[in-house]
């Protein structure tokens with residue numbers, strides 16, 4: 001099926017697709033947009049760069065007048081009025097001509113006057129260039145390390161943080177103003193009753209504090225702004241990664257995996273203003289210490305010693321704190337795993353009367369969490385309490401030692417007061433940082449967990465090159481395939497060799513757990529074989545972009561998953577752009593229309609979460625409609641009618657026979673009635689193919705007991 005047949009025209013996607021061809025690495029629409037949060041099913045300017053990155057292209061949107069676009073940066077994508085776009089192939093300002101490709105017109109390269117183009121141009125353009133890629137010969141030591149997903153994003157806001165540091169420098173210099181004001185009042189104004197000086201000092205102090213106030217407001221705003229920007233970028237990167245995970249990296253428990261993702265909250269909290277301000281202020285305490293040294297000489301050693309004391313305590317509790325934070329997090333994940341599993345299996349739990357077992361697990365996890373979170377709280381509050389205590393002791397020591405210095409004439413009364421005030425300012429960020437220890441540990445554990453997720457293998461690694469094959473005809477070949485599920489010891493498939501020609505109708509049969517579904521999962525590219533190769537249309541699956549592969553395969557899996565929404569939304573899942581005629585045809589073929597028509601809302605009927613408002617057979621019909629919707633050349637049907645009544649099954653079978661004459665069908669079934677759809681049988685037993693041939697011959701061999709099935 002041509003790519004744009006059923007889809008609404010997307011000018012940016014089309015331009016990008018043409019550019020990928022121009023740069024010699026064509027990408028299909030599906031592979032460019034797979035997994036991106038499209039708006040109304042279309043690329044936006046922001047999404048354009050994410051899609052371009054997949055094709056090894058770097059892009060950036062600029063506001064430029066046509067006269068400022070240099071021929072050196074072409075080809076570029078330019079935005080036209082009425083939400084259109086075209087590719088500017090080159091531009092000759094002297095001649096006043098430009099060459100463009102207007103994908104919507106579909107008539108290739110056109111030479112037009114710049115003045116004509118100007119009339120339609122919006123003023124925005126996307127510069128696109130090919131990224132340099134190191135090939136396999138480059139020694140890895142010379143490879144430039146790609147940016148860390150987290151730190152790279154944070155560093156992206158370095159300009160904001162630079163301004164924050166500058167503001168902090170001024171704020172910390174202003175800190176000195178208040179004690180100096182008080183010192184001068186005590187030492188100069190009070191003894192001499194110099195009221196004029198008092199007013200000058202007071203006005204000076206008011207101006208300084210007003211600036212201080214404004215700077216602090218601006219600083220918090222900027223830190224939150226940088227935090228928000230990073231938060232949005234990081235959250236979308238994490239989600240993109242999670243959705244792109246390879247099935248071999250699929251988490252053991254959905255609940256605990258979800259908890260690890262939720263822990264991103266603690267990172268978010270850590271990069272907000274209160275934390276960053278404490279950290280940024282910390283180095284400036286050295287300036288304040290220097291001022292204390294200038295004012296009070298040896299008195300400065302007291303706050304210095306106290307700072308060291310607080311730092312030492314904070315350091316000492318890091319180990320136990322880290323342990324208790326990690327234990328709390330792990331127990332929380334376990335609790336979440338129990339919660340999610342029991343919520344999704346509530347009906348089964350009730351039927352098996354297993355509520356009390358789950359309740360026991362839950363209470364155990366909650367108790368464990370309580371023990372460790374109390375420890376965490378005790379440790380973190382001890383840091384704050386000890387900091388406050390040390391601050392009080394520091395004041396006493398300063399006053400006592402200061403009195404001696406005053407009596408010896410080395411310090412003024414105002415100097416002592418200023419020193420006490422300054423030491424408070426000096427110890428405050430230190431105490432705050434000590435109090436942050438828990439948050440730091442939580443954020444660190446969360447970051448470690450997310451780092452692990454970000455390092456997991458993905459389906460489309462950035463350095464893998466794919467063969468451009470948006471349309472497949474449907475021949476499938478297994479060549480010496482061995483496969484073991486991740487973390488399992490027993491092979492699920494052993495030395496599988498088979499060839500299914502394009503348009504052939506084949507059923508895979510065998511006992512439970514023999515490996516039938518696994519063969520299908522490998523065809524869908526959900527897992528890669530450990531040994532051997534799987535080829536579709538003669539191309540190794542590792543060379544076909546998973547999006548291209550899956551858009552050529554319609555699949556009804558054994559475990560049908562529907563999502564909250566209407567029947568229509570569930571049928572068009574992943575293909576919301578299809579025309580209503582295609583939707584109605586698929587609904588008719590699969591028997592959905594029959595039951596949807598009995599409901600007042602028809603295809604807009606809400607199916608509930610995981611399709612719980614529907615019967616098993618109805619869910620199967622919807623899954624079949626989803627598989628048939630895009631008219632794919634290959635159909636993989638795993639027990640597509642196991643929950644259907646005989647009449648519905650018969651109807652579906654007839655429709656499939658009629659509509660799928662040219663399609664390759666791979667059917668897995670235990671139902672003899674469904675075998676009418678196929679001409680060839682493959683018998684799988686214990687991960688091996690034990691028979692493969694025309695339906696009648698294999699049937700006969702099975703009947704006569706000629707096949708040895710373990």
Ligand SMILES: Nc1ncnc2c1ncn2[C@@H]1O[C@H](COP(=O)(O)OP(=O)(O)OP(=O)(O)O)[C@@H](O)[C@H]1O
Nearest residue numbers: 485488492510511512513514515516517518519558
């Ligand atoms: N996700 C998985 N992780 C680990 N092992 C798995 C997984 N899925 C299947 N297996 C194992 O692989 C083997 C083959 O399973 P498969 O689902 O292919 O069987 P099947 O022939 O389709 O069975 P059925 O007729 O019951 O659907 C089984 O032993 C099963 O335990």
